[in-house]
Amino acid sequence: GKKIPKIQSGQIITDLDTIPVPDRSLIDKQSYDKHESMIFSRGCPYKCYYCSRPAVSNKVRYRSVSNMIDEIEMVYEHCGGIINIQDDSLTINKKKVHELCEEIINRKLKLEWECNTRIDLVTDELLGIMKKAGCSLIHFGIESGNEGLRKNQIQKGNFSNKRIKEVFGLCRKHGIKIACYFMLGHPGETKETLEETRQMILKSGIDVVGVSIPTPFPGSDLYDISEKAGIINNRTVDSFAEKRLGEGYIGNYPVYIPSGIQKEYLYGVMQNINRKFYINFKTFWQTCKKDIMSPKHLKKDAIDLVSLIVKGVSSRKPYTKKKNEAKKHAQKT
CATH class of the missing domain: 3.20.20.70 (Aldolase class I)
Structure with a gap:
């Protein structure tokens, strides 16, 4: 369902100074x-x-x-x-x-x-x-x-x-x-409103x-809107947690698609924005300067550029199109 079972109830911490700082010695700093x-x-x-x-x-x-x-x-x-x-x-x-x-x-x-x-x-x-x-x-x-x-x-x-x-x-x-x-x-x-957003960005x-595309998280108003629209049901979160919607998060958890607009159209607008915004001389030059200062970013940025050219999305946020969309899975489970 949309509620998290077995969660401990209690008061919020009002004095944040009482919370100890993270023990960062437990992290392998060389990896970051x-x-x-x-x-x-x-x-x-x-x-x-x-x-x-x-x-x-x-x-x-x-x-x-x-x-x-x-x-x-x-x-x-x-x-x-x-x-x-x-x-x-x-x-x-x-x-x-x-x-x-x-x-x-x-x-x-x-x-x-x-x-x-x-x-x-x-x-x-x-x-x-x-x-x-x-x-x-x-x-x-x-x-x-x-x-x-x-x-x-x-x-x-x-x-x-x-x-x-x-x-x-x-x-x-x-x-x-x-x-x-x-x-x-x-x-x-x-x-028309999508075009207003595109123009503002560019x-x-x-x-x-x-x-991104709106995602109906439990506890949000969008969750209730999506439930009424039949995009999700009271088993969606459990099905996702149990991996019955597929492995991973991106491309599997349902997203909200408004009435009158196709999912493919939304992703097409997203791809257009990403390509026009990031594939230009200004961004290329800024990335080159960053990679010169920090060569370890070079491989990631090169992969990202290829992904933007081919797919219109960043390789770091791989929005993938599944044959069986999450909505169909949610309706079956």
Whole structure:
């Protein structure tokens, strides 16, 4: 079913400083790139329709600034100051983030870090101090180029396409790179709204893009929508866990396909976006510079380029077409 059985109930941890930092000595660091991941906060107050987090907790809690900085200093020697802050939306509390940045600057830590946040949670002033503290890349969840879908269906917030352009401009002003995530095939999606999304991706001057098809996770509004549409049933999650939908995740777990649009059409739009966005001189040159600095990436990037040319998708996210689609499996099990 859509509920997880035998899960232990309890209160959320309100004081994040009481949680010990991970024992990174257990990890074979030679097998990974030199960077570290950590969080400054837990929780998210928003209710995007595709997200299952609201089923767990929406209360936002932050670590103390000193606790966060102590962990950064712990890993600094190994990672060389390259940090991925993995909060759902780092800048929900702008004051806390401002304090964190001030402390990084005061301690003279030379960092290069990235984070996730929302278009409506950044300001010119905040981006400025984030850059001074070492922020090099921000991931934004845009999800659609259509304002109506974002506001009414996706519940992503009431920010306009004009505001998106303004925020992108502020990021460029401060020298912060922009990564954006989009989904193709929301409830109510049309070929016209898909084209709006495609145009936004290709014309906004963003540096990195991730495109996917909505996936109905248990606990999300999309799960209920998909259940009513017959895309999944109350045995889908169990069948997936028992590998009766196939081995692995990509290409097996059901995705949401809106009424009136064919799955093949959605994947065709995705392939078109990936090819046009990534197969160009700018991206090729940036990749070459990265590979010169870090030759171990060369093989992966070469494979990725071939995959983009041939399939229109990254080899690192291999969306494969199965003869027996997950929807058919779900209906049978």
